[in-house]
């Protein structure tokens with residue numbers, strides 16, 4: 001990271017995995033694999049399925065664990081006749097602090113467009129939640145060399161109309177779609193190219209006051225053996241981890257990345 005201090009944030013997106021019993025077990029094992037100092041140095045967040053949230057809340061609060069939690073999606077509506085949807089208010093009531101917005105799997109399988117993603121970012125703030133706002137290009141865009149332009153357009157659309165105080169809190173996750181679940185990690189240089197361009201855009205549009213404090217994560221096949229190189233890049237402030245977050249020891253090893261650096 002550069003000269004501005006941004007607390008690293010490592011978040012585990014469990015996707016559609018683990019029932020509520022398995023969720024409690026994973027959170028407890030994760031905490032058992034990390035010291036208070038390690039949890040203090042890196043903000044650690046788990047993002048379970050909706051059905052696990054109440055159980056995760058219990059495990060974290062009962063044991064006073066220094067681990068944050070949130071959901072993987074949010075309705076753009078506050079309440080009403082929207083069968084199957086979950087509102088931000090419901091998530092906030094469960095003590096959630098974060099919510100993933102605009103994950104590529106939702107953009108792809110649930111047809112979420114930039115306008116929906118923007119509405120969800122707003123709904124999250126409305127409920128007092130912080131969005132982990134995901135952007136990223138597919139393989140064809142990458143092969144054409146248009147990744148920066150593509151991602152900046154997603155950033156512009158997703159942040160439209162947000163207030164300065166909200167912009168300062170948001171977490172942006174750069175997840176190249178071709179690197180998700182494929183074992184193909186972007187090189188640290190690839191990650192830096194796009195994360196740096198995102199920060200540049202934030203500076204241009206909202207000034208350094210916002211750009212210097214926004215945390216930008218990289219996501220896509222992050223593992224314990226590649227996290228340190230990625231985190232060494234100046235504009236990468238964290239990681240959004242999928243598969244490797246389902247294993248308590250593996251995820252704990254990612255959270256301990258500052259030690260891989262000094263080792």
Ligand SMILES: O=C(CO)COP(=O)(O)O
Pocket residue numbers: 013103175179180181182183219220221222240241242243244
């Ligand atoms: O999509 C991701 C996190 O949101 C990344 O998933 P993987 O770490 O499994 O590639």
